[in-house]
């Protein structure tokens with residue numbers, strides 16, 4: 001009997017054709033992401049095969065990983081120089097950061113020790129702990145806006161303490177939401193997948209990223225299956241996202 005599957009391998013789905021990744025940990029040796037330059041090259045090559053056009057490296061800046069913008073810029077420069085030797089790599093790379101809204105965040109923000117994302121440098125990628133919200137999160141969000149940045153909340157579907165009401169409330173307060181694509185294939189468990197699918201269905205997402213930390217994690221994602229309908233919906237968001 002013939003039947004047509006409504007699912008497709010991510011690798012073959014065209015999901016990443018023309019994609020601009022706004023969240024990944026490919027700057028080698030600076031956080032819990034890629035450790036060696038060669039792995040960065042390997043991932044970028046794999047992405048080129050998938051049609052990816054642009055990548056924003058977003059290393060962590062947090063109390064536990066106290067990266068300094070100046071050091072990250074230096075490391076990015078070295079990485080860029082290394083990548084220039086790979087003539088076949090056409091992918092465009094940029095540097096920003098993923099900022100944990102922890103005890104040091106406001107100080108960093110006030111001292112301009114943050115790394116905005118986007119060509120106009122007018123957005124800030126932020127995250128919270130998966131388990132508890134930061135104290136005075138509303139106040140922190142307002143401070144970000146006062147500094148003329150649009151806050152982009154990384155992977156809202158991963159925050160265990162957030163529910164449907166929270167997502168709606170943060171959207172109303174001008175927080176942009178960034179989907180981690182692996183959430184849609186169950187990479188972080190069924191509950192995260194369910195939340196991601198709900199947020200997607202409700203049209204709450206503004207940005208999509210891969211949050212890639214390693215080649216193994218990327219391969220697992222590319223070898224997963226996704227519904228064709230979801231691929232279509234995600235592509236629309238990805239095409240509309242302003243970077």
Ligand SMILES: [Fe+2]
Nearest residue numbers: 023098154211
């Ligand atoms: Fe991340």
